[in-house]
Amino acid sequence: MRKSAKNKRYSPQSPIGIFDSGVGGLTVFKEIERLLPGEHIVYMGDTARVPYGNKSPKTVVRFSTENVLFLLENKVKLVVVACNTSSSLALDFLQKTFSVPIVGVIDPAVEKAVEVSPGRRIGVIGTKSTIKSGVYQKKILQKDSRARVCVKACPLFVPLVEEAMLSGPITEDIARYYLKGFKGGIDTLILGCTHYPLLKKIIASYLKDVHLINSAYEVAVKVRGVLRHSGLLNPGRRGRREFFVSDEPAGFMKLARLFLNKTTGKPKVINV
Amino acid sequence: MRKSAKNKRYSPQSPIGIFDSGVGGLTVFKEIERLLPGEHIVYMGDTARVPYGNKSPKTVVRFSTENVLFLLENKVKLVVVACNTSSSLALDFLQKTFSVPIVGVIDPAVEKAVEVSPGRRIGVIGTKSTIKSGVYQKKILQKDSRARVCVKACPLFVPLVEEAMLSGPITEDIARYYLKGFKGGIDTLILGCTHYPLLKKIIASYLKDVHLINSAYEVAVKVRGVLRHSGLLNPGRRGRREFFVSDEPAGFMKLARLFLNKTTGKPKVINV
Numbered sequence: 001m002r003k004s005a006k007n008k009r010y011s012p013q014s015p016i017g018i019f020d021s022g023v024g025g026l027t028v029f030k031e032i033e034r035l036l037p038g039e040h041i042v043y044m045g046d047t048a049r050v051p052y053g054n055k056s057p058k059t060v061v062r063f064s065t066e067n068v069l070f071l072l073e074n075k076v077k078l079v080v081v082a083c084n085t086s087s088s089l090a091l092d093f094l095q096k097t098f099s100v101p102i103v104g105v106i107d108p109a110v111e112k113a114v115e116v117s118p119g120r121r122i123g124v125i126g127t128k129s130t131i132k133s134g135v136y137q138k139k140i141l142q143k144d145s146r147a148r149v150c151v152k153a154c155p156l157f158v159p160l161v162e163e164a165m166l167s168g169p170i171t172e173d174i175a176r177y178y179l180k181g182f183k184g185g186i187d188t189l190i191l192g193c194t195h196y197p198l199l200k201k202i203i204a205s206y207l208k209d210v211h212l213i214n215s216a217y218e219v220a221v222k223v224r225g226v227l228r229h230s231g232l233l234n235p236g237r238r239g240r241r242e243f244f245v246s247d248e249p250a251g252f253m254k255l256a257r258l259f260l261n262k263t264t265g266k267p268k269v270i271n272v
Numbered sequence: 273m274r275k276s277a278k279n280k281r282y283s284p285q286s287p288i289g290i291f292d293s294g295v296g297g298l299t300v301f302k303e304i305e306r307l308l309p310g311e312h313i314v315y316m317g318d319t320a321r322v323p324y325g326n327k328s329p330k331t332v333v334r335f336s337t338e339n340v341l342f343l344l345e346n347k348v349k350l351v352v353v354a355c356n357t358s359s360s361l362a363l364d365f366l367q368k369t370f371s372v373p374i375v376g377v378i379d380p381a382v383e384k385a386v387e388v389s390p391g392r393r394i395g396v397i398g399t400k401s402t403i404k405s406g407v408y409q410k411k412i413l414q415k416d417s418r419a420r421v422c423v424k425a426c427p428l429f430v431p432l433v434e435e436a437m438l439s440g441p442i443t444e445d446i447a448r449y450y451l452k453g454f455k456g457g458i459d460t461l462i463l464g465c466t467h468y469p470l471l472k473k474i475i476a477s478y479l480k481d482v483h484l485i486n487s488a489y490e491v492a493v494k495v496r497g498v499l500r501h502s503g504l505l506n507p508g509r510r511g512r513r514e515f516f517v518s519d520e521p522a523g524f525m526k527l528a529r530l531f532l533n534k535t536t537g538k539p540k541v542i543n544v
Contacts, residue, residue, distance in 0.1 A: 048331045049321050054434070056520035059320045062543075159431045162326070170445050177442055248328030271334075 010077035010100075012234045015040035015242070016223065017076030019067040022050035023252060024158075024194030025082025026259040028105065031220040032080070036227075038236035042074045048246035048272055051158055052085040053127025053193070060129065064090035066272055068098055070244070077232050080223060081105065084126055084193045088133040101226050108218030109190050110139045116211050117188035120147040123210075125178065126192030128153045136192055150186060154178040154193075161195040164258055167202060175202050186210060198259070243267035282349035282372075284506045287312035287514070288495065289348030291339040294322035295524060296430075296466030297354030298531040300377065303492035304352070308499075310508035314346045320518035320544055323430055324357040325399025325465070332401065336362035338544055340370055342516070349504050352495060353377065356398055356465045360405040373498050380490030381462050382411045388483050389460035392419040395482075397450065398464030400425045408464055422458060426450040426465075433467040436530055439474060447474050458482060470531070515539035 016036075018029055022045045029043050044067055046052075052060050064086040071079055079102045081087045081094065087104035095102050113122050124136040131153040140149050156174050165171050182189065188211040191197055197214045204212055227233045245252045245267045256264040288308075290301055294317045301315050316339055318324075324332050336358040343351055351374045353359045353366065359376030367374050385394050396408040403425040412421050428446050437443050454461065460483040463469055469486045476484055499505045517524045517539045528536040 048327060048335075050326075054322075054523065055320060056523070059519045155435055156428070156431055159428055163427055170442070170449055173442050173445060247331045251326065251328070 010232055012232050013040070014075055014077035014232070015042045015240070016078050016080065017042045017044070017071030017074060018080040018082050019044040019046065019064070019071060019086075020082040020194060021045070021052040021063075021085065022047045023255040023259055025080075026256055027194045027197050027214070027216045028080060028082040028219050030260055031216040032223055033241070035220040036224055036234070036239075038234045038239050040234065040239040040241075042071060042076055042242045042244070044070055044244045044270075045252055045267070046246050046272060047252055051127070052083060053129050053158060054155065055085075055129060057089040057129070057133070060085055060089040061093050063272075064094060065097070068094055068102070070270065070272075072098070072100065074242075076100065078103065078223065078226060080219065082194060082219070085129045088126075088130045088135040101230070103219060103222055103226060105194070105215045105219050106135055106139060108222050109192065109213050109215035110136065110143060112215070112218050113188050113190050113211075113213045114140060114143045114147065116213070117147070119187045120144060121186045121188070122147055122149050123182045123186035123189040124149065124151045124192050125154050125157075125189065125196065126151075127158065128155050130192055136190060150182060152178055152181060157199060158193065158195045161198045162255060166198055171199070171202055172206070175199065175206055179203065179206055182207060182210070188213060190215070244270050246270055246272040282504055284504050285312070286347055286349035286504070287314045287512070288350050288352065289314045289316070289343030289346060290352040290354050291316040291318070291336070291343060291358075292354040292466060293317070293324040293335075293357065294319045295527040295531055298528055299466045299469050299486070299488045300352060300354040300491050302532055303488040304495055305513070307492040308496055308506070308511075310506045310511050312506065312511040312513075314343060314348055314514045314516070316342055316516045316542075317524055317539070318518050318544060319524055323399070324355060325401050325430060326427065327357075327401060329361045329401070329405070332357055332361040333365050335544075336366060337369070340366055340372075340374070342542065342544075344370070344372065346514075348372065350375065350495065350498060352491060354466060354491070357401045360398075360402045360407040373502070375491060375494055375498060377466070377487045377491050378407055378411060380494050381464065381485050381487035382408065382415060384487070384490050385460050385462050385483075385485045386412060386415045386419065388485070389419070391459045392416060393458045393460070394419055394421050395454045395458035395461040396421065396423045396464050397426050397429075397461065397468065398423075399430065400427050402464055408462060422454060424450055424453060429471060430465065430467045433470045434527060438470055443471070443474055444478070447471065447478050451475065451478055454479060454482070460485060462487070516542050518542055518544040
């Protein structure tokens with residue numbers, strides 16, 4: 001009953017909604033756009049309140065709820081929570097509260113990590129709040145109770161990326177500082193923050209022979225699955241993209257070029 | 273006329289209000305408490321939306337206005353804008369909009385720097401938004417048109433302090449990275465962000481023989497002057513202190529210990 005009601009409310013022409021605390025979710029946007037080029041996409045970056053990674057569960061839940069409400073006003077058929085902190089702290093609440101299908105970034109990364117890890121020794125890096133939530137540990141152990149999980153919060157990685165310091169000795173030192181505990185101890189590492197794929201090269205060169213898991217692609221695959229299952233895939237050829245931010249466009253546009261290697265056009269500004 | 277109306281509205285028993293984007297303003301709180309121990313103080317840290325330093329003027333003005341309104345609800349007799357970014361971007365607007373006396377952190381630092389600089393070669397470091405606003409350069413040149421001003425945004429300094437990484441090789445490297453352009457070129461450096469006094473030791477050891485200006489003490493002196501002038505100094509012996517934050521208390525309390533070398537008690541949480 002519920003699903004058919006949903007299907008009446010949404011159509012394949014409805015957009016996919018993506019929200020993130022800022023620009024990081026563009027790594028997810030990029031993969032969804034690549035895998036599902038016919039879909040219309042509404043992206044909302046809460047740049048006025050970024051970052052979420054050092055904030056409390058209650059505050060992250062409140063901000064995330066407001067973001068979903070904004071996307072629903074834009075009549076989205078599915079919401080992607082492209083922020084690891086929001087996915088860690090708010091996804092359960094959002095899925096219970098709203099009837100629209102909501103996809104987070106944690107489960108796809110966990111499934112992939114458990115699938116590819118040869119020795120069940122999985123590391124996770126993320127923001128303070130993500131790591132403190134314990135959600136990655138919990139979900140990995142639910143999938144594979146014999147896995148050994150090591151975690152580390154890396155709060156300087158986001159400002160480094162937003163400074164476009166993607167390489168060089170300072171970034172290498174900071175990477176070493178955070179990652180040295182993993183050396184020799186893990187075979188797979190989940191990049192549990194949407195900014196981290198931009199540091200992939202430096203992380204890979206320090207943690208040689210470790211599988212790095214970037215959930216963006218896995219999230220896109222999951223979105224395709226959910227839409228297909230409910231008959232909501234858009235068969236079109238080239239979807240519209242709309243960008244909204246809560247702070248001024250200039251900063252977002254500059255970072256968007258770093259994340260997408262192309263321009264986004266000027267996002268619209270909303271008040272949150 | 274206006275002043276006497278003010279004096280009726282406020283009394284010496286009214287508290288001083290201080291706001292900051294987060295914990296950084298505690299460096300200012302500390303000096304005001306030391307210089308004016310009889311004053312009641314209401315401190316408000318907008319920890320849910322911290323940091324302001326990478327946000328646009330419009331957004332910083334909006335958040336700052338909301339913070340002043342909150343302090344006014346608490347019947348403060350004077351507002352201290354203890355955040356450099358807010359002082360740079362919002363002070364003019366706030367002073368025009370509200371009748372309560374409002375003191376920022378820029379002018380006191382500028383006056384001190386111009387006073388002590390032997391060779392008129394003044395450097396300024398701050399957040400991206402503070403530096404981009406150009407307000408320090410403008411005000412220094414207004415005071416001394418023959419001064420030479422060099423500026424540098426140091427966006428990694430705030431996350432470093434909030435990570436409690438106040439010393440060590442990574443912090444030294446980052447300090448060198450930001451400050452190398454000043455080497456030999458300045459005799460005075462304004463620490464244009466309330467977090468930076470915590471990095472004073474490392475900055476001083478790299479920029480030897482440079483006067484470092486921390487505006488916190490100068491702000492306290494200015495506050496005393498304004499209150500004395502309007503007959504609003506509180507002659508009491510030990511004022512009340514009240515703390516409010518917009519995110520959960522735990523993170524604030526932990527950092528407050530770092531900034532004050534003592535505990536603040538549990539702050540109350542407000543929604544912004």
